[in-house]
Amino acid sequence: MDGLWSRVGVRATSVGLLVAGVIGGVHLGQMRDDRQQDERTRVAVQAEAEGLQFLQVRRTQQIAARAWRHAATSDAADEAADQVRTAATKARKQEKKVIARKAAEEKGTVAFAGEIPTSCKEYSGNRAIGCALTLEAGFGLAEFPCLNKLWNHESGWNEHAANPSGAYGIPQALPGSKMGSVGSDWRTNPATQIKWGLGYIKGRYHTPCGAWSHFQSNNSY
Numbered sequence: 001m002d003g004l005w006s007r008v009g010v011r012a013t014s015v016g017l018l019v020a021g022v023i024g025g026v027h028l029g030q031m032r033d034d035r036q037q038d039e040r041t042r043v044a045v046q047a048e049a050e051g052l053q054f055l056q057v058r059r060t061q062q063i064a065a066r067a068w069r070h071a072a073t074s075d076a077a078d079e080a081a082d083q084v085r086t087a088a089t090k091a092r093k094q095e096k097k098v099i100a101r102k103a104a105e106e107k108g109t110v111a112f113a114g115e116i117p118t119s120c121k122e123y124s125g126n127r128a129i130g131c132a133l134t135l136e137a138g139f140g141l142a143e144f145p146c147l148n149k150l151w152n153h154e155s156g157w158n159e160h161a162a163n164p165s166g167a168y169g170i171p172q173a174l175p176g177s178k179m180g181s182v183g184s185d186w187r188t189n190p191a192t193q194i195k196w197g198l199g200y201i202k203g204r205y206h207t208p209c210g211a212w213s214h215f216q217s218n219n220s221y
Contacts (some may be wrong), residue, residue, distance in 0.1 A: 114145040126157040126170065126190045133191065137198045139208060147208035150215055151197070159190040171197025 117123070119141070120131035127148060134144050154172040155161035162168050168176025169186065170193045179186035179196040186192045198208075205211040205221065215221040 114149065116142045116145060120144075126159065126194070129191055130157065130170075130194050133194050133198060134208065137195075137202065139198075143208045146212035147198075147201075150208065150212045150221065153215070157190075159188060159193055169193040169197075171200065173197070173200070 123131050131144050155170050167174040173179050182196040183192035201211045211221045
């Protein structure tokens with residue numbers, strides 16, 4: 001009898017272990033499945049995050065590209081506008097020169113001596129002083145090219161220019177001391193010399209272009 005119960009106990013124990021093993025196996029399999037599912041979920045989430053990050057980068061690149069194209073277009077438009085304004089300014093200056101030249105020719109005061117300046121800013125040094133004093137003396141800009149030609153020939157606009165004949169200064173006053181009627185600094189001051197020269201021209205030839213015309217015919221004025 002004891003032997004029978006002993007065999008029954010062994011079988012029951014074996015069955016219990018088998019059932020436990022099956023249950024354990026099922027449990028382990030389920031755990032493996034859960035881990036695999038978790039891994040797949042993690043990979044999917046990571047892939048989605050990377051995809052979103054990629055899309056964000058592409059979006060940023062597209063926005064930057066549009067901004068660059070807009071800036072480039074604006075720069076090109078500004079450059080084109082600047083070119084148009086520059087061309088218009090040059091055209092207006094040229095038109096003023098033509099009008100001034102025509103008016104002077106109609107008055108018979110111009111012997112062609114070069115393009116008429118738009119302003120005295122086109123000159124420097126003694127010529128700039130001479131241009132300003134020409135206007136101050138009542139002559140127009142159309143007259144200055146004639147004066148420029150005349151005194152280029154006479155002295156090169158050098159206030160210290162001296163001639164063996166006794167002529168001196170920018171207008172080559174003969175003698176130079178005549179210019180003392182305008183200022184005691186006539187030997188060194190170009191403005192004093194120019195004022196005297198313009199007065200001399202006005203009294204004898206009426207205009208600088210009248211003086212230049214006379215010079216062209218007689219090689220003196």
